Amino acid sequence: MTRAVLSIGSNLGDRQAHLRSVVDAFAPQLIAVSSVYTTAPWGPVPQDDYLNAILVVDDSDATPRDWLARGQDLEQAAGRVREVRWGARTLDVDVVWCGERRDGELRSVRSADPELTLPHPQAHNRAFVLAPWLEADPDAVLEVDGVARPVRELLAELPPAERDGVRRTDLRLRPVIS
Template identity: 40%
Template sequence: MSVWAYVGLGANLGDAEANVRQAAQHLAAVASVRQVILSPLYRSAPVDASGPDFVNAVAAVWTDLEPEALLDALQAIETRQGRERPYRNAPRTLDLDLLLHGDAVRSTPRLTLPHPRLHERAFVLRPLLDLAPDMATPALGPLEAHLPGVAGQALSRLDDTPAAGLTFRG
């Protein structure tokens, strides 16, 4: 059964904008991914980390993959694009987080859905709401209601990027 899944994309090493766009293209090439729609790109300061600013986006993914299989695909894309994990919250060439997978709610040692911090991060909420303005989740309710809680986090839309609304078909 196909569902809409939502993936957070971020990068703050190398050509971060290109890394995010390339990741969306790689995601569209994954077997059982039918469509990928990329939000506008945003610039944000690192949260609980050091290093350069991040470029962030969210991708809506129409897929037949189960959550763990999609997570495997995301981690393979990170590896392909040079992701290293020298320490927690290290700067990165690419970070892909499975935020939502249909209405799935789960908590395992490997995967928590919805993502446990999606409502606490402006760089996730804003692009997610760009794609799905009326989104609500079973665990968090209407996501727009969480925007006041992240209003103090610096976030700027990169209006000059051609990424906004790009659709990739698998």
């Protein structure tokens, strides 16, 4: 029923292993996965740099809340502790965007629920989301203030320092196929 864009990040412990655990968990639903990017932390809390990536996943039986619940389960399994807003974390899995198939067309899901606001209200301001998303889906579109905008344009409009702070690494996340 839904396709989702998941932003994943880690800056504690074995960062790459934490990201890979998400890719492995979503392997049956995985449509695309970006390269791994390194970025400075976002927010006021001093901490180490993050590794970030984007996953595009699809499941005819999943709802947007299912994607959120699965992401939170993976965060918990990685030992995520939510004590400080914007603080360091072993794993962060954010549902950035969801689309539902209606009449054969994929349409953006909107939600004002504080537990799952869709599309993610700050995604258009974050190069660490937009750059890997554009790589994973060059035709991606994100609704901002009720207007559908190409992710490519949103990324280009960010300040150069914001864009330049997101650097692609040589790391790759591939699902383990048994």
